[in-house]
Amino acid sequence: MTDKAIIDRPVVIIGAGPAGLTAARRLRDLGTQGVLVVERNPEAGGLPRFCGHPGWGLLDFGRVWRGPVYARKLVAAASGVEILTDATVTALHPGGRIEVSSRSGPMTVHAHAALIATGIREAPRSARLVGGSRPWGVTTTGAFQEMVYAGSLRPFRRPVIVGSELVSFSALLTARHAGIRPVAMIEEGPRIVAYRPGDWIARWAFGVPVMTNAHVVEICGTDRVEAVLVERAGHRERIACDGVIFTGQFTPEATLARLGHLHVDPRTGGPSIDDRWRCSDPAYFAAGNVLRPVEHSGFVAAEARRAADSIATALTSQDASGDAAVAVMPGGAARYVYPQRIVSREARVMLYGRADREHRGHLRVAVDGRIIAERRVHARPERRLAIAIDAGGLRGAAALSFILD
Amino acid sequence: MTPAGPRSDPRPLDVAVIGAGVVGCAVFREFAIAGARCALIERDADLLAGASKGNSAILHTGFDATPGTLEARCVGDGYRRYREIHAKLNLPVLDTGAVVVAWTAQEEAALPAIVARAHENGVRDVRLMGAAELRVREPRLAADARAAVLVPGEAIIDPWSAPLAYALQGLAHGGTVHRNTLVKGGTRTPEGWKLATDAGVIHARVVVNCAGNFGDHVEAIARPSPFRIRPRKGQFVVFDKSASAIASSIVLPVPTERTKGVVVCRTIFGNLIVGPTAEDQDDRTAATVDQAALRALIDTGTRILPALADHPVTATYAGLRPATEHKDYQIEALPSANWITVAGIRSTGLTGSLGIAAHVRDLHEEHFGRFDPPATIIWTPVDNLAEHRPRGHMACDRSRIVCHCELVTEREIAAAFEGPLPVASLGGLKRRTRCMMGRCQGFYCTRRVMEIASGRCGDLVEHIA
Numbered sequence A: 001m002t003d004k005a006i007i008d009r010p011v012v013i014i015g016a017g018p019a020g021l022t023a024a025r026r027l028r029d030l031g032t033q034g035v036l037v038v039e040r041n042p043e044a045g046g047l048p049r050f051c052g053h054p055g056w057g058l059l060d061f062g063r064v065w066r067g068p069v070y071a072r073k074l075v076a077a078a079s080g081v082e083i084l085t086d087a088t089v090t091a092l093h094p095g096g097r098i099e100v101s102s103r104s105g106p107m108t109v110h111a112h113a114a115l116i117a118t119g120i121r122e123a124p125r126s127a128r129l130v131g132g133s134r135p136w137g138v139t140t141t142g143a144f145q146e147m148v149y150a151g152s153l154r155p156f157r158r159p160v161i162v163g164s165e166l167v168s169f170s171a172l173l174t175a176r177h178a179g180i181r182p183v184a185m186i187e188e189g190p191r192i193v194a195y196r197p198g199d200w201i202a203r204w205a206f207g208v209p210v211m212t213n214a215h216v217v218e219i220c221g222t223d224r225v226e227a228v229l230v231e232r233a234g235h236r237e238r239i240a241c242d243g244v245i246f247t248g249q250f251t252p253e254a255t256l257a258r259l260g261h262l263h264v265d266p267r268t269g270g271p272s273i274d275d276r277w278r279c280s281d282p283a284y285f286a287a288g289n290v291l292r293p294v295e296h297s298g299f300v301a302a303e304a305r306r307a308a309d310s311i312a313t314a315l316t317s318q319d320a321s322g323d324a325a326v327a328v329m330p331g332g333a334a335r336y337v338y339p340q341r342i343v344s345r346e347a348r349v350m351l352y353g354r355a356d357r358e359h360r361g362h363l364r365v366a367v368d369g370r371i372i373a374e375r376r377v378h379a380r381p382e383r384r385l386a387i388a389i390d391a392g393g394l395r396g397a398a399a400l401s402f403i404l405d
Numbered sequence B: 001m002t003p004a005g006p007r008s009d010p011r012p013l014d015v016a017v018i019g020a021g022v023v024g025c026a027v028f029r030e031f032a033i034a035g036a037r038c039a040l041i042e043r044d045a046d047l048l049a050g051a052s053k054g055n056s057a058i059l060h061t062g063f064d065a066t067p068g069t070l071e072a073r074c075v076g077d078g079y080r081r082y083r084e085i086h087a088k089l090n091l092p093v094l095d096t097g098a099v100v101v102a103w104t105a106q107e108e109a110a111l112p113a114i115v116a117r118a119h120e121n122g123v124r125d126v127r128l129m130g131a132a133e134l135r136v137r138e139p140r141l142a143a144d145a146r147a148a149v150l151v152p153g154e155a156i157i158d159p160w161s162a163p164l165a166y167a168l169q170g171l172a173h174g175g176t177v178h179r180n181t182l183v184k185g186g187t188r189t190p191e192g193w194k195l196a197t198d199a200g201v202i203h204a205r206v207v208v209n210c211a212g213n214f215g216d217h218v219e220a221i222a223r224p225s226p227f228r229i230r231p232r233k234g235q236f237v238v239f240d241k242s243a244s245a246i247a248s249s250i251v252l253p254v255p256t257e258r259t260k261g262v263v264v265c266r267t268i269f270g271n272l273i274v275g276p277t278a279e280d281q282d283d284r285t286a287a288t289v290d291q292a293a294l295r296a297l298i299d300t301g302t303r304i305l306p307a308l309a310d311h312p313v314t315a316t317y318a319g320l321r322p323a324t325e326h327k328d329y330q331i332e333a334l335p336s337a338n339w340i341t342v343a344g345i346r347s348t349g350l351t352g353s354l355g356i357a358a359h360v361r362d363l364h365e366e367h368f369g370r371f372d373p374p375a376t377i378i379w380t381p382v383d384n385l386a387e388h389r390p391r392g393h394m395a396c397d398r399s400r401i402v403c404h405c406e407l408v409t410e411r412e413i414a415a416a417f418e419g420p421l422p423v424a425s426l427g428g429l430k431r432r433t434r435c436m437m438g439r440c441q442g443f444y445c446t447r448r449v450m451e452i453a454s455g456r457c458g459d460l461v462e463h464i465a
């Protein structure tokens, strides 16, 4: 190990997925020089690189592509911005000092502003506390998609799919693409989580039986998965299979924030931000799916654009703080809300959240007990809740609640 | 690669060690260094597939052992020996110290006896610690901690690199390792034993039974086993590396007769673990976890360190202690049977192994004779995986990082397939490199690991035409 390289950059973007690349493109368009994107994989593009199914690009490019094509378009659209691949950010320090493990050795980058855009992953079997042995053949949709689309690898022939979110149907599509026939789709809740036609797509288009109100209690097998034990209505059933795909239960890849000094919102699992996308240390910003579970790429790209605008403004203005921050807290059936702090006093600030269960009622925003915005909603855990507020009247306010009741 | 199966040399080996757990590896090393021609025989495709696969990885001082027992002696000796040799094998030690925390008045009353026993065991720096001092040392401990015993010498080590290094050193001294080799029986010869394995016959003068959870089955080759193994399972929850900052010491409960209780401690890899449980079972291989026990461990952990509630779970695992109806180690030489029994190494074998190995060599010397030691000892340092020491990814021209959570490089993975003891199973690869062992459990690296490992670790994946 020789002397560590130390460099200075106005902006460092951590992660070259839809969020990071869109922010890079926007900063370039705004004329910000010297932006560096740091990506730990050998190529930029993020998660879509391994999603072989179509449906990407509509909102940000007005076209519909398969994931890998979308990833390439994102990279091409950010041309002119320096992207350092095969470089992993290993630590964030106060004030924008960033440790990077690069191919040529460890280095320290001093950034005036840094954007955390590290994305999201699915909860593995262990984090779900699923019992049993630990044979090969237990995976997640993301890893499965990458094995099939990037590696042309088939890890099993007749897996069970755990979960029924939209991403679970990506797992089904991927299985079909690879000549794999899932033996069952297992959902803990009373019905399929993805939108309505989901269950008949599973049943009719794929011939995969859907088990609801069921959960996997045990994985069996020594070297490779041999079966799962599924509990349903009080009794246990053994389903023979040679693999298990755990789908969904998204977890922001907020490792850098967690290991460092930045505040992490236990409800979203991501770094907490203000309405200018700033983390608890004003040198850091965050955008994309690292913020919360989980949004599609079009939404992510749009927020990354706004985060880039905010970074560009921050680089040129002296006022880093804004007004006193007003904390935003979820209430009622709201599982989380972000931004977690409001510092601007603009006429239109968006608050986003999710419900923890299906709920018909009202979404209200209250400032110190007074309702300032309200609308009727039919909330479901997988649907975004959004409401605009006028932040102009927040001066002097202590706290703001985002209540689903 | 060592040949699997019998050697062509017609002379019997001096020593055949059955079982490549940490104890077998240490015994193998000891005999090889002593100048014996010896073999290590393992039924599994890789080392450490039995009890040694999952433990708490604490280097015990032996402060709480029952004084005068063989276990107390071997643990104390094993501790000293590990400290002596670890640097030469590039094995890590994380000096954390331990606190035995009393949560009730009754437990507090038991603390002086713990100190007295520690002193009797020769661990003289053990002392009482009041609530105020404890709070300074461990500020995140739940507020109702009343007092503690401080054990400064307890430490954390790497449970897999250590036995690997022992086996490699044994190999460097001319020993052989036979994997995928199940010892099924044996017949006496004038010189010793012909062991029947599923990979041929192995002829040796003296057999050492280090078969862990199969100790009584293997013992039955020599005699009706005077002990019966009944595995005692211990489950663990591994928390994210973010949690390792909330406890600096190993946090031990006041022990009961039956178990040392649930421990909260850091790992050498930078995580924090809570465990183990103590569950007797008949199955000798199934180290399964169950949700109820894991939840209970999380609850216990959170009661001890409330801040743990904010940290995600990275992994779960279980280990099987080779317990017998006796509390103490079952180590004995059978002079007329050319046999040495090393069994029932229940819950301290990672630490005890080097002490056990020295004791076993003494037994051999006493009953079966001594060897000509080589002029110099060859040291076989292993790659460092400890988080607090320089890792492979920090090298100047590092290769690609494959496992992002544990920062494992392609070069480290390739190295695991090279050398005299290449890995041969996915479990072996994980233990050797840490790939797929981090918080994402393979979300980001499974494809790349499969491209490298499949075929060499069994047929894990097929290629899509």
Ligand SMILES: Cc1cc2nc3c(=O)[nH]c(=O)nc-3n(C[C@H](O)[C@H](O)[C@H](O)COP(=O)(O)OP(=O)(O)OC[C@H]3O[C@@H](n4cnc5c(N)ncnc54)[C@H](O)[C@@H]3O)c2cc1C
Residues within 6 Å of the ligand: A014, A015, A016, A017, A018, A019, A020, A038, A039, A040, A041, A045, A046, A047, A048, A051, A087, A088, A089, A090, A117, A118, A119, A120, A121, A122, A141, A142, A167, A170, A253, A256, A287, A288, A289, A290, A294, A295, A296, A297, A298, A300
């Ligand atoms: C399994 C799965 C399936 C999905 N399917 C769809 C779908 O079909 N349609 C859809 O619209 N959305 C889907 N999503 C949501 C997806 O997260 C978004 O579409 C989009 O990828 C989010 O963009 P991002 O930039 O926030 O994160 P990502 O695309 O995940 O990009 C993050 C990037 O950061 C890099 N990175 C992370 N940590 C570091 C570090 N320490 N140092 C350097 N680089 C780092 C990563 O390597 C990665 O390239 C899916 C998500 C998952 C997990």
Ligand SMILES: Cc1cc2nc3c(=O)[nH]c(=O)nc-3n(C[C@H](O)[C@H](O)[C@H](O)COP(=O)(O)OP(=O)(O)OC[C@H]3O[C@@H](n4cnc5c(N)ncnc54)[C@H](O)[C@@H]3O)c2cc1C
Residues within 6 Å of the ligand: B018, B019, B020, B021, B022, B023, B024, B041, B042, B043, B044, B047, B048, B049, B050, B051, B052, B053, B054, B055, B056, B057, B058, B059, B060, B181, B182, B183, B184, B210, B211, B212, B213, B214, B215, B218, B232, B233, B234, B235, B276, B318, B319, B320, B321, B322, B345, B346, B347, B348, B349, B350, B351, B352
């Ligand atoms: C939950 C738990 C926590 C622990 N915590 C600690 C700790 O913190 N510190 C510490 O020092 N110790 C600890 N231990 C104890 C330590 O892990 C054990 O004492 C040690 O692993 C026992 O090793 P062994 O070599 O005797 O057995 P094993 O590791 O089981 O080795 C026996 C080997 O023999 C092989 N074998 C069996 N039969 C045959 C046959 N017929 N032919 C060929 N091969 C055969 C098996 O496959 C196996 O690999 C803990 C143990 C557990 C389970």
